[in-house]
Amino acid sequence: MTIVNIDDLREAASRRLPKLFFDYIDGGSFAEETCRRNREDFSHLSLRQTILANSADPDLSTDFLGRQHALPFMLGPVGFLGLYSRNGEQKAARAAEAAGIPFALSTFSIASLSDVRETSNGILHFQLYVLDDREFAEELLHAARDANAEALHVTVDTAITAIRERDVRNGFRSLTRLTPRLLASLCRKPAWLFDIAQGGMPSVRAVRHRPDFGSGALEQAANLSRRIDKRLAWSDIARLRDRWKRKLVIKGILSPDDAEKAKAIGVDGVVISNHGGRQLDGAMSTISALPGIRAAVGPDFSLMLDGGIRRGSDIIKALGSGADGVMLGRAYTYGLAAAGQAGVAQAIDTLRREISIALTLMGCGSIEELKRRGPHFVTKMRTPE
Numbered sequence: 001m002t003i004v005n006i007d008d009l010r011e012a013a014s015r016r017l018p019k020l021f022f023d024y025i026d027g028g029s030f031a032e033e034t035c036r037r038n039r040e041d042f043s044h045l046s047l048r049q050t051i052l053a054n055s056a057d058p059d060l061s062t063d064f065l066g067r068q069h070a071l072p073f074m075l076g077p078v079g080f081l082g083l084y085s086r087n088g089e090q091k092a093a094r095a096a097e098a099a100g101i102p103f104a105l106s107t108f109s110i111a112s113l114s115d116v117r118e119t120s121n122g123i124l125h126f127q128l129y130v131l132d133d134r135e136f137a138e139e140l141l142h143a144a145r146d147a148n149a150e151a152l153h154v155t156v157d158t159a160i161t162a163i164r165e166r167d168v169r170n171g172f173r174s175l176t177r178l179t180p181r182l183l184a185s186l187c188r189k190p191a192w193l194f195d196i197a198q199g200g201m202p203s204v205r206a207v208r209h210r211p212d213f214g215s216g217a218l219e220q221a222a223n224l225s226r227r228i229d230k231r232l233a234w235s236d237i238a239r240l241r242d243r244w245k246r247k248l249v250i251k252g253i254l255s256p257d258d259a260e261k262a263k264a265i266g267v268d269g270v271v272i273s274n275h276g277g278r279q280l281d282g283a284m285s286t287i288s289a290l291p292g293i294r295a296a297v298g299p300d301f302s303l304m305l306d307g308g309i310r311r312g313s314d315i316i317k318a319l320g321s322g323a324d325g326v327m328l329g330r331a332y333t334y335g336l337a338a339a340g341q342a343g344v345a346q347a348i349d350t351l352r353r354e355i356s357i358a359l360t361l362m363g364c365g366s367i368e369e370l371k372r373r374g375p376h377f378v379t380k381m382r383t384p385e
């Protein structure tokens with residue numbers, strides 16, 4: 001099939017992956033209302049077309065999280081990339097490096113921080129889930145320092161895992177070992193199976209030495225989710241701030257109050273996120289939460305946004321509404337599942353091209369100009385009377 005956009009990569013991923021993995025990536029919680037809203041609410045914003053502005057070849061580089069990047073987006077943390085494509089974490093990191101953008105490795109990864117660092121010299125971030133076992137968090141912080149991770153994203157919207165109904169139907173969460181039904185479903189996707197089988201039975205590297213998490217990625221995944229600390233509090237974030245001197249980011253903020261608390265506690269930035277509509281179903285979309293949060297924290301505090309980004313124009317709308325940078329989730333994961341590292345590169349290139357074309361037609365010469373004059377370029381559509 002001809003692939004021209006992120007939706008095509010999604011389609012290609014659905015053909016290549018066993019259904020239970022595709023649904024795990026694609027799905028949201030409960031009625032998937034927030035998941036849909038994340039997408040739909042971008043369409044309430046419009047871009048200003050300006051002609052004869054000599055804006056071909058706009059400069060896409062920009063600053064976010066205290067550093068200059070080649071593009072205004074990065075690869076956010078997505079769990080178990082190595083299950084969708086062999087060495088998936090390393091492939092994503094290499095594609096990000098080639099594009100000059102950061103890759104954030106999830107705590108729930110097949111590859112470890114050092115595995116990723118061995119294959120890529122790019123800008124590495126690490127996403128931390130704080131588990132009830134605090135020594136484990138300490139181990140991960142050491143590993144993140146050793147791997148030269150520049151930023152730590154502490155995810156705070158996942159005290160418990162919401163019900164993702166597609167996963168329940170597929171038996172995803174309850175499957176901890178290879179059953180005949182699972183085996184049959186995996187065998188239906190021979191290209192994927194052949195690729196993954198070459199790496200042996202996948203397991204989560206960070207807990208491979210911990211028999212209490214079980215063996216094999218599925219059992220480890222179930223145990224890891226179960227053991228996320230449900231009592232994590234602001235005081236823990238303050239302690240983490242003392243122990244981690246590099247960039248510290250809180251991921252999973254949706255309200256102005258929480259963003260103000262995060263700023264007051266001394267973190268370097270927040271990611272406006274509802275976990276891609278995978279947690280609190282009914283929560284507002286991230287693009288609609290953004291203006292209120294920007295107003296609350298002021299112009300100088302770092303704000304990232306994720307959720308529903310599938311088009312370059314989505315990224316432009318987020319930056320024009322006050323985000324410093326954007327994080328991709330499913331968009332690059334579809335690419336990885338469809339075609340490995342080349343698929344991630346294709347996702348990045350597609351978005352780069354879409355941003356470049358839109359900025360040119362908007363008469364906007366650079367991402368910096370877009371951010372500076374946001375409301376000039378991005379406006380809320382008037383609803384009919």
Ligand SMILES: Cc1cc2nc3c(=O)[nH]c(=O)nc-3n(C[C@H](O)[C@H](O)[C@H](O)COP(=O)(O)O)c2cc1C
Nearest residue numbers: 025077078079106155275276306307308309329330
């Ligand atoms: C399959 C999948 C796994 C994810 N795993 C993690 C994770 O391990 N840690 C985390 O902080 N966020 C995780 N997320 C959430 C993403 O970081 C991000 O918030 C979300 O995907 C953004 O929405 P989008 O996919 O619509 O762009 C995951 C998302 C998906 C789709």
